[in-house]
Amino acid sequence: MAEVSLKSHEQVSKHKRTRSHPFVYLLPHLAIFTIFFFIPLIFGIYIAFTKWDLVRTPVFVGLDNFKNILFSNSIFHDQLTSGLWHTILFVLISVPFCVLVPLSLAVMLNTKPKFAKFFQGLFYLPSLFSISAVVIVWSLIFNPNYGPLNTLFNWNQVWTGTQPWAWITIVVLTVWWTIGGNMIIYQAALNGIPQDYYEAADIDGASSWKKFVHITLPSIRGQLLFTIVTTTIAQFNIYGQPLMLTNGGPNGSTTVLMMNVQQNAFGSGQSLAGISSAMSVILGICIMIVSMVQLFLLRNKD
Amino acid sequence: MKKSHFWGVIVTSIAVSLGLTGWTSTAVHADDTKEIIFWNPFTGPDGTSMQSLVNQYNKTNPKYRVKNVSLTESDMYSKIPTIVNSKKGIPDLQIVHVERIKDYVNNGLLDSYNPYLKKFSGINKDNYVPEAWVNGAYQGKRYGVPLDIHTSFMYYNKKLVQKYAPHALDDNIVTFDEIKAAGKKSQKDDIAGMGLTWWKPLFLSLYGQMGGELTKNGKDPDLNNKTSRRVVNFYKDMHDKKITTQDGDDPMQLFLTGKQIFLPEGIWMNNQIKESDIDYGVTNAPQLSSDSKKIVNWSSSHQFVLLKQPKRDQARTEGTLAFVNWVRTHSIKWAESGQNPASLAITKDPKYLKMQQSFLLTNKVEQDSMTIFNYRYNGYLADYLDRYAYDAVFNKTSVSQYLKKMQNTVQDEVDAQMTN
Numbered sequence: 001m002a003e004v005s006l007k008s009h010e011q012v013s014k015h016k017r018t019r020s021h022p023f024v025y026l027l028p029h030l031a032i033f034t035i036f037f038f039i040p041l042i043f044g045i046y047i048a049f050t051k052w053d054l055v056r057t058p059v060f061v062g063l064d065n066f067k068n069i070l071f072s073n074s075i076f077h078d079q080l081t082s083g084l085w086h087t088i089l090f091v092l093i094s095v096p097f098c099v100l101v102p103l104s105l106a107v108m109l110n111t112k113p114k115f116a117k118f119f120q121g122l123f124y125l126p127s128l129f130s131i132s133a134v135v136i137v138w139s140l141i142f143n144p145n146y147g148p149l150n151t152l153f154n155w156n157q158v159w160t161g162t163q164p165w166a167w168i169t170i171v172v173l174t175v176w177w178t179i180g181g182n183m184i185i186y187q188a189a190l191n192g193i194p195q196d197y198y199e200a201a202d203i204d205g206a207s208s209w210k211k212f213v214h215i216t217l218p219s220i221r222g223q224l225l226f227t228i229v230t231t232t233i234a235q236f237n238i239y240g241q242p243l244m245l246t247n248g249g250p251n252g253s254t255t256v257l258m259m260n261v262q263q264n265a266f267g268s269g270q271s272l273a274g275i276s277s278a279m280s281v282i283l284g285i286c287i288m289i290v291s292m293v294q295l296f297l298l299r300n301k302d
Numbered sequence: 303m304k305k306s307h308f309w310g311v312i313v314t315s316i317a318v319s320l321g322l323t324g325w326t327s328t329a330v331h332a333d334d335t336k337e338i339i340f341w342n343p344f345t346g347p348d349g350t351s352m353q354s355l356v357n358q359y360n361k362t363n364p365k366y367r368v369k370n371v372s373l374t375e376s377d378m379y380s381k382i383p384t385i386v387n388s389k390k391g392i393p394d395l396q397i398v399h400v401e402r403i404k405d406y407v408n409n410g411l412l413d414s415y416n417p418y419l420k421k422f423s424g425i426n427k428d429n430y431v432p433e434a435w436v437n438g439a440y441q442g443k444r445y446g447v448p449l450d451i452h453t454s455f456m457y458y459n460k461k462l463v464q465k466y467a468p469h470a471l472d473d474n475i476v477t478f479d480e481i482k483a484a485g486k487k488s489q490k491d492d493i494a495g496m497g498l499t500w501w502k503p504l505f506l507s508l509y510g511q512m513g514g515e516l517t518k519n520g521k522d523p524d525l526n527n528k529t530s531r532r533v534v535n536f537y538k539d540m541h542d543k544k545i546t547t548q549d550g551d552d553p554m555q556l557f558l559t560g561k562q563i564f565l566p567e568g569i570w571m572n573n574q575i576k577e578s579d580i581d582y583g584v585t586n587a588p589q590l591s592s593d594s595k596k597i598v599n600w601s602s603s604h605q606f607v608l609l610k611q612p613k614r615d616q617a618r619t620e621g622t623l624a625f626v627n628w629v630r631t632h633s634i635k636w637a638e639s640g641q642n643p644a645s646l647a648i649t650k651d652p653k654y655l656k657m658q659q660s661f662l663l664t665n666k667v668e669q670d671s672m673t674i675f676n677y678r679y680n681g682y683l684a685d686y687l688d689r690y691a692y693d694a695v696f697n698k699t700s701v702s703q704y705l706k707k708m709q710n711t712v713q714d715e716v717d718a719q720m721t722n
Contacts, residue, residue, distance in 0.1 A: 054384055055387050055411060059720070074718075076718070146552070161696070249690070250693065250698045252690065267681060268681030268684050269405065269680075269682040270720065
């Protein structure tokens with residue numbers, strides 16, 4: 001009897017320990033998540049309902065900041081509407097390219113051409129650079145006086161100073177910079193597709209395009225959904241590219257919402273952190289809505 | 303899981319968590335040591351000069367040594383309010399641009415020097431360039447002691463001046479009319495007359511020359527008026543007639559490659575230009591009139607300030623001022639980086655007198671030409687001018703829209719402040 005009791009006690013304590021183990025493993029992430037994400041998030045939302053200059057104690061003003069940026073004639077309303085529109089425009093133009101270009105490259109690399117590893121490294125390389133380095137390189141390429149683009153083709157184009165070129169330069173740079181991350185995900189997904197499917201399709205005489213549409217795409221649906229959502233979220237947060245390449249110009253036409261958020265909070269004058277936070281909250285809500293719609297549309301109907 | 307493995311995970315987790323929260327003892331508080339923590343926005347050649355100035359001071363065996371902490375400008379300005387607010391790790395000495403002082407005082411970010419100045423009689427108005435000294439005070443108290451007064455003046459290509467504007471420099475004042483005449487001649491050879499460089503000094507300098515004021519009541523901006531319209535139209539006209547560089551041009555590169563006659567730029571760019579092969583000289587910024595009493599050279603000043611401490615230590619503050627006072631008589635290193643020190647002691651140094659930028663300090667007329675546009679809400683105006691820069695000049699928007707937006711932006715930002 002005593003033996004049975006001892007055994008069951010051992011089992012219970014082992015069970016308890018097993019249950020506590022996941023939390024131990026989660027602790028580092030949980031601590032980092034709480035300190036650097038969750039607390040700032042809650043604080044940021046609270047700040048949106050205050051007037052704050054980063055120095056004094058924030059003063060609660062209810063919905064005043066939201067009324068100001070959503071419904072008034074103030075410059076902050078203009079900043080929100082134009083900034084949000086420019087951000088959405090960028091997302092609409094860039095996300096398809098940021099998904100399709102890496103997907104095409106991954107499919108090409110999956111055919112195992114010569115020097116596949118070399119090209120894989122080459123395509124991934126830009127992702128390792130900081131945005132500042134990337135912008136410097138592309139600014140030189142687009143330089144109207146000395147840039148290779150104008151010099152080589154004898155053009156006289158002010159790439160970053162006129163539309164639609166300003167947006168095109170930003171999108172080209174962004175796609176080049178972000179190819180690597182999505183490409184690696186697609187490559188891993190493509191490697192996981194059983195060869196049998198393709199062999200069966202070959203026997204049935206399916207063309208490459210049909211194989212791509214009916215085998216490849218459905219097989220990597222999950223990864224596609226994941227990258228579309230994460231790329232959309234990432235592009236909604238666009239900041240460095242227009243800031244450094246076009247400085248939001250010409251005439252503010254590439255000024256995205258994050259630039260206004262940053263300038264209002266950390267510009268040269270007294271901080272308008274409340275207004276800035278309210279803009280961020282609205283941007284956050286937009287990202288949430290778009291992500292939910294994407295997840296709904298691309299959900300696995302099976 | 304083995305027991306040792308289990309505890310390993312626990313210890314690692316705690317170490318990582320605490321390390322990332324900055325709990326570890328690496329964050330030594332400035333108050334605990336006999337070392338003055340000195341924050342400044344000097345990087346590149348300026349950073350090197352400031353570091354050697356600090357090293358030189360530390361070799362004198364001062365009671366409080368100085369630790370030079372160089373930060374990028376935007377990073378530094380973002381940190382100042384948060385660090386003062388946190389009341390921990392506040393640097394003992396700080397450099398800020400003079401235009402920030404009024405705003406910082408109103409936001410309770412600065413301590414005044416007044417209680418400590420008696421012991422440092424050398425820190426007085428007679429020993430500094432008046433414009434830099436005057437602007438370091440606010441509401442009857444001293445908050446800033448000037449390190450330098452940095453000016454946006456004009457570089458010129460000697461060969462090209464000889465060819466296109468041989469008499470423009472006779473009086474060391476190059477007028478816009480002279481630039482226009484030279485530019486008309488030079489455009490046939492694909493040489494630009496003048497570079498459109500940093501818009502803020504160009505706009506403000508001409509606005510000052512035309513008698514414009516940034517505010518009438520000290521608070522509300524007055525930026526959409528006849529004078530500001532004249533200024534923007536003036537540059538637009540020069541641009542449209544191709545006297546100046548065009549949209550997308552890189553004026554610095556054009557100047558360095560001998561394709562531009564005049565380059566209005568800051569004295570802080572001198573080191574970069576010096577490294578090129580170009581044979582160049584320096585003079586006043588472009589002027590409307592050749593009357594020397596009317597010269598306006600846009601200027602700013604790096605000032606030593608004391609960020610607000612919850613409990614200010616008398617001995618440490620005196621140690622800090624000892625350094626500030628020492629810099630006053632040892633600023634040749636700072637001049638070597640291309641800057642103009644604000645201390646007049648420098649004007650007696652023969653080494654300094656040989657430097658190109660010295661003409662701005664060595665006579666009263668030039669000293670008076672240096673103008674600091676010290677509008678209390680300068681930050682908001684500067685942000686607008688930097689972001690929208692040449693949009694009206696390059697015909698991307700109308701002049702009236704540009705100025706209307708400038709007025710509305712600054713006014714709405716002033717009104718939205720926590721305190722006015």
